[in-house]
Amino acid sequence: MYRFLLSPKWIAGLLGFLLAAATMVWLGNWQLDRMHQKRAANAAITAAVEADPVPAGEVMPSNASEAVPSDEQWRKVTVTGTYLPEQMVLVRQRSFPDGVGLEIVVPMAADDGATYLISRGYVLSSGGADELPDLPQTPTGEVTVTGWVRPAVAVDSAAAEVSQIGGIDSVRRLDSQTVQDEMGQPISSGYVQATSESGDPAAIERVPLPELDDGPHLSYAIQWFLFAAITLIGFGYVARREAIDRLLADDEGWDETPTEVAEGPDLVSQGSAKGR
Known part of the structure; x- marks a missing residue:
């Protein structure tokens, strides 16, 4: 049923989908690494700010x-x-x-x-x-x-x-x-x-601390992982549809022969009736 997957065209397609999914997983892990780096930097900033x-x-x-x-x-x-x-x-x-x-x-x-x-x-x-x-x-x-x-x-x-x-x-x-x-x-x-x-300096706006949050990295990572999953599921769906289409085509070709055979006896019967 799925022997067509061994053809060069489908093997190339599968490798392309796998490469795309692997790239998306890598990008998701990269975003997670950036999130961990941000958390470490935030922790360092917090500790430094609170120190004497x-x-x-x-x-x-x-x-x-x-x-x-x-x-x-x-x-x-x-x-x-x-x-x-x-x-x-x-x-x-x-x-x-x-x-x-x-x-x-x-x-x-x-x-x-x-x-x-x-x-x-x-x-x-x-x-x-x-x-x-x-x-x-x-x-x-x-x-x-x-x-x-x-x-x-x-x-x-x-x-x-x-x-x-x-x-x-x-x-x-x-x-x-x-x-x-x-x-x-x-x-x-x-x-x-x-x-x-110290003293009585003129009013001035101080440069504030950076925002101490995780940023959008976690949501970006989840999006990349979802894209990778959708890519693999998409290939599975395309392969499944191809298999079903091939199976239906084979079934239609198989039904034609019984129909012709079934009509044969009717013709023979009609011929016998005329000869009587």
């Missing part, structure tokens, strides 16, 4: 040429020093909960002798990409900042290129090495995403 802050110098490399260790990202740290507002860098085209704007990054000459990049917060864009909105005043004097350690490495070198917005340096992606080269002095790798500053 430590001095930034204990976890952040003192030179931009060194990468921030992955297990130190999102660590809560403190930095005490003086801001260098003339070295401010604006990170443009950043998305925030209430719109697109500029992230305000200001170097700080710290009491421990290092220079750290501090992301103080953000302002929303008020016009075109080259239009500078009103920026909050940078605190003067000694300031203590508390925040989270974040890496600052631009994979695309073009995104780290420095341009000017209203006379202030700006980049599309913050890169410690690029800022260090612009400043002409060593700075710490990564940056501190500030949550608070």
